[in-house]
Amino acid sequence: GQNIDQPTEMTATEGAIVQINCTYQTSGFNGLFWYQQHAGEAPTFLSYNVLDGLEEKGRFSSFLSRSKGYSYLLLKELQMKDSASYLCAVRDSNYQLIWGAGTKLIIKP
Amino acid sequence: ETGVTQTPRHLVMGMTNKKSLKCEQHLGHNAMYWYKQSAKKPLELMFVYNFKEQTENNSVPSRFSPECPNSSHLFLHLHTLQPEDSALYLCASSQEQENSPLHFGNGTRLTVT
Numbered sequence: 001g002q003n004i005d006q007p008t009e010m011t012a013t014e015g016a017i018v019q020i021n022c023t024y025q026t027s028g029f030n031g032l033f034w035y036q037q038h039a040g041e042a043p044t045f046l047s048y049n050v051l052d053g054l055e056e057k058g059r060f061s062s063f064l065s066r067s068k069g070y071s072y073l074l075l076k077e078l079q080m081k082d083s084a085s086y087l088c089a090v091r092d093s094n095y096q097l098i099w100g101a102g103t104k105l106i107i108k109p
Numbered sequence: 110e111t112g113v114t115q116t117p118r119h120l121v122m123g124m125t126n127k128k129s130l131k132c133e134q135h136l137g138h139n140a141m142y143w144y145k146q147s148a149k150k151p152l153e154l155m156f157v158y159n160f161k162e163q164t165e166n167n168s169v170p171s172r173f174s175p176e177c178p179n180s181s182h183l184f185l186h187l188h189t190l191q192p193e194d195s196a197l198y199l200c201a202s203s204q205e206q207e208n209s210p211l212h213f214g215n216g217t218r219l220t221v222t
Contacts, residue, residue: 033211045211048208097154099152102149
């Protein structure tokens with residue numbers, strides 16, 4: 001079967017750095033997405049990786065290793081507004097999106 | 110403002126009621142989706158429409174009935190639901206290409222009593 005694994009919950013301190021990991025086992029690979037979802041709001045697109053390496057976008061970076069079936073989202077200079085759930089999703093060989101259950105990130109002052 | 114608008118935001122209905130969820134996208138996308146989001150579970154794809162044609166129905170019970178009258182509007186008609194259908198229902202749209210992200214609405218929080 002197809003599976004995406006993410007930690008259920010993480011806690012970090014304002015101003016610090018946090019890394020949210022995502023491992024996947026899918027039938028084929030056609031890209032990996034990260035989304036942010038604040039409570040009661042829509043998931044919003046953060047990043048897309050299809051080739052190995054690091055994609056940087058301001059305070060947020062996303063890394064992909066296709067050989068390891070692994071990605072992480074790196075958040076720097078954490079702010080209270082970064083408290084949210086972070087969803088990892090992979091497109092498989094049929095271009096279907098396989099979703100993880102999300103990681104709830106709690107930022108403490 | 111996400112470009113995808115869903116109404117209502119909250120809905121409470123009894124098991125014998127009939128109601129409809131509405132979604133409208135203002136992004137010019139050619140694909141629209143219904144997802145179910147339950148606590149601590151991955152998003153579950155329910156239906157996909159490409160160019161107004163339904164291309165995906167992930168074994169969804171017949172008490173959920175989608176309708177896509179044009180490329181900007183999507184409905185989910187609900188009939189004789191069960192309490193386990195209580196969840197957040199998310200509509201999304203995208204361009205039909207592999208690196209195109211989904212744009213989600215804020216969802217309808219559905220409670221079946």
